[in-house]
Amino acid sequence: MEAKMKAVRAGHKGAVTKLLRKFEDIQQSSEADYEEISTLLEAVTQKKGVLENINEKILEQTSDEDVAGEIQDSDEYMYNLEYKLRQITKLAKSVKWKHEYLTSLREYHRNIGKDNQTIKVGDVVQVYEESPRTKWNLAVIDQLNIGGDGKTRSAVIRTKNGLTSRPITKLYPLEVSENRDFTIDNNCDLNNPSTSRNLGRKAKSVAIEKLKKWTNGNNS
Incomplete structure (x- = not known):
């Protein structure tokens, strides 16, 4: 048995x-x-x-x-x-x-419209790519470029690889902001439940600390 x-x-x-x-x-x-x-x-x-x-x-x-x-x-x-x-x-x-x-x-x-006029310097954004959204890179808005009509048409963004420019329609803000001197680690794990807490308004300071760590390492 x-x-x-x-x-x-x-x-x-x-x-x-x-x-x-x-x-x-x-x-x-x-x-x-x-x-x-x-x-x-x-x-x-x-x-x-x-x-x-x-x-x-x-x-x-x-x-x-x-x-x-x-x-x-x-x-x-x-x-x-x-x-x-x-x-x-x-x-x-x-x-x-x-x-x-x-x-x-x-x-x-969708609710705020497609022109993304709410984006401001220091915002953490996802950068649109021809891939699933979960794989889009993260960046920080470094500078806004205003068109002749007074609307923001593009932005200089800071990624882990440096500065680049993207149309404003390709940028999607997250729920955290950062000072323009900081950048962002695209290895910041959106799959990690703890990151969700970091991205919440009440835990914004934690997210900022993550950005600082990457910036310090990038500048060393």
Whole structure:
């Protein structure tokens, strides 16, 4: 009976291994999908519960001399699985936040119009590219260029690679601003839930500190 239960456990562990490999592929992909990650999270969580139940049954049937080894092996495996689950959960939350945050930004800019006249020097912006919005680079507005009609037509922006110019219609402000002497790290992780707090108005100072760190490193 014990041998049969261990065979069943091995089968479930094999399924978990495949799920975790899929997670590794998702981690390396720049197009992580929330539905895919949440489905994966649910599957791994379900397998974890099944394995915990099987481990208990196997332990009940294990001889006294083998109990210590069985406990050590199963605990080590479950510990590593729990760690992976935390990683999957973290990624799921971050991808969900990024989707919701960028969606809210898109709706905001639709409401204020397309001319982006609200942009000002020091604003942190996303720079439009022919790619998914989640991959757009970040920059800081360094200078606004006003047209003959009095409207802002373009801006000089500061990126991690230096200064460049972009049409105002290609710039999308985030919810933080920075002094023009600062620049921004395009490695600032929009996938990280903590970044969402940094970008909030109440935590604006934290975001500014991140910008300062990159600027200091860039100027050293």
